[in-house]
Amino acid sequence: MVVKPPHPLERFARHPDRLTLRALAKYPIITYESHFSGRSRIDAAFGAAGIEPSIVLEAIDADVIKTYVLAGMGVGIVADLATQNHSEGLVAVKCGGHLFGRNTTRLAVKQGAYLRGFVYAFIEMAAPGWDRRRVEQAFR
Numbered sequence: 001m002v003v004k005p006p007h008p009l010e011r012f013a014r015h016p017d018r019l020t021l022r023a024l025a026k027y028p029i030i031t032y033e034s035h036f037s038g039r040s041r042i043d044a045a046f047g048a049a050g051i052e053p054s055i056v057l058e059a060i061d062a063d064v065i066k067t068y069v070l071a072g073m074g075v076g077i078v079a080d081l082a083t084q085n086h087s088e089g090l091v092a093v094k095c096g097g098h099l100f101g102r103n104t105t106r107l108a109v110k111q112g113a114y115l116r117g118f119v120y121a122f123i124e125m126a127a128p129g130w131d132r133r134r135v136e137q138a139f140r
Contacts (some may be wrong), residue, residue, distance in 0.1 A: 001078075002076040002078060003091050004072060007091070019098075021045060021049045021099055025046065027075045032077075065078050069090060072100050079103075081126070
């Protein structure tokens with residue numbers, strides 16, 4: 001989740017496990033469109049709790065969501081990876097695991113294929129700890 005400070009939910013940045021769906025639902029929510037991965041978990045979590053969130057805007061891109069949060073339109077629910085560089089004036093609250101469960105992303109590369117530098121950079125960004133050396137070692 002990302003908020004524009006000052007925001008009442010900002011206090012959960014230090015203790016995200018204390019954030020509840022009920023507290024989150026008090027604010028307008030900006031998140032992914034319903035056919036995007038992860039959105040079904042958001043809808044299911046609110047539905048299971050019997051809470052109707054106020055989703056004011058849906059987007060296909062985390063940067064678009066964060067732009068509208070910066071404009072003061074609401075609280076953004078985005079993928080964790082989208083919060084790793086939140087120097088754009090937002091406060092990130094890592095709440096996904098206990099509120100919405102976790103999504104798993106898998107990366108696959110064809111064994112023996114030549115990988116360009118940007119592919120290694122992407123792998124390392126998506127899976128910290130998997131640098132070029134470790135990927136090449138896994139291929140052996």
